[in-house]
Amino acid sequence: MFTKVLVAEDYEIANQGIIKILNDKIGIHNIQEAKYCDDAYLKFRKAYNDKEAFELLITDLSFREDHKIQTRASGIDLIKDIRSVQPDIKVIVYSQENRPDKINMLFEKLDINGYVCKGQHAIKELIACVNGVYQNNTVRPPELTNNTAINTMIHLDDLDMMLLEELSQGFTKKEIRTKLKKQKISPNSESAIDKRVSKLFDDFKAKNTTHLVAIVKDLGLL
Amino acid sequence: MFTKVLVAEDYEIANQGIIKILNDKIGIHNIQEAKYCDDAYLKFRKAYNDKEAFELLITDLSFREDHKIQTRASGIDLIKDIRSVQPDIKVIVYSQENRPDKINMLFEKLDINGYVCKGQHAIKELIACVNGVYQNNTVRPPELTNNTAINTMIHLDDLDMMLLEELSQGFTKKEIRTKLKKQKISPNSESAIDKRVSKLFDDFKAKNTTHLVAIVKDLGLL
DNA sequence: GACCATATTACAGAAATCTGTAAGGACATA
DNA sequence: TATGTCCTTACAGATTTCTGTAATATGGTC
Known part of the structure; x- marks a missing residue:
């Protein structure tokens, strides 16, 4: 299983929730968290330079605007920047976004490895997603496969x-x-x-x- | 400090996040969680009947609709039902809702003890809120006091x-x-x-x- | 070039929107 | 009762919306 993970998510409670799941349910203990994209990038960069690179990034897409000035406004920028340095890092996006076209875009344009929708079954999905990604699978959310809704049409x-x-x-x-x-x-x-x-x-x-x-x-x- | 707390929140990750904060930062360990209003009510009722009543309820407002049929659609119903049995239980609402008039309504009509907005500073706010409520204070979110925005006017x-x-x-x-x-x-x-x-x-x-x-x-x- | 489907443009008319003015009613105050 | 304010109603006119029909243009295929 992954041994070193970076979690970028601005909602603190959700942040802590993810860490708790990784800890309790998957047994990953070397986890760093970041509430801002730039902060996440700095932590990534330091680990990379120290030859202790992260193996997995779990990130939200939207980061609420704040007094802190950010060079990276969204998780998309963060993913691009990190991948340009360490192309083989696995990326799981954890977000509220449920528009199929947007989610598909992430897989196609950014080549992310997994996606988990914030929601009622996020724990089960997150666990399955981390496991799947660890086995080199691409894990799309169940909503995406079922839901051929308006948006896609x-x-x-x-x-x-x-x-x-x-x-x-x-x-x-x-x-x-x-x-x-x-x-x-x-x-x-x-x-x-x-x-x-x-x-x-x-x-x-x-x-x-x-x-x-x-x-x-x-x-x-x- | 409170010793027994019930957390009702359908987003699993957030649910776990709250529990982690209560555990790590406030030192509350006797926590039960529920993902559905009805489930929360049953757990409350059982504890009450066993003379091991909860001292604090932390609940979301909106619970996403699901295949499970619920008699209580929202946290508001849950609060009403629980308070009708145990009027002195403390209630903190943890929700995305940021409309001042809606939040004020909760304090005025439901007599809740605290409110925490889901957001970047939720951890600090939640800790402050639990502490404040324990000291019998009514804890309104900082947004509410600052924001004399359109909605209120x-x-x-x-x-x-x-x-x-x-x-x-x-x-x-x-x-x-x-x-x-x-x-x-x-x-x-x-x-x-x-x-x-x-x-x-x-x-x-x-x-x-x-x-x-x-x-x-x-x-x-x- | 000929053909076809599709997209753009022009025009027109009925319906709805938006903005005024003016008049009447309800209600409180003096 | 008289006065003033606020809300409702009636009416009117300019603008905009929405729905048609028909002519022209564009792009791809044979």
């Missing part, structure tokens, strides 16, 4: 996201059209935008713009 | 909330007006509703309905 491109963002900020379609023209993004005609938004209505089964934004906010896409 | 009555809810569900003002008339809620005229919504625009500095709903969703009021 509906493909939102950059323009869709921009439209949703602008609409949620209260801009009229005329204003949005003007912005698009200024940025020389096409399509930028009134009816093209109308069509795009109407398609979003269909996709999300929304009655109007307000409803659409409410749905998308609830889904956490915005 | 803007008073939203039932009609306001209903309007926001209906609008976010994509109903037109005409539809809303019809609903109000059916339920014999006044005011129900088109212009009265317009005025109400316009006031909400002013309050939340929204440009239009869509913007308003987006803001309110972000604030977590809806």
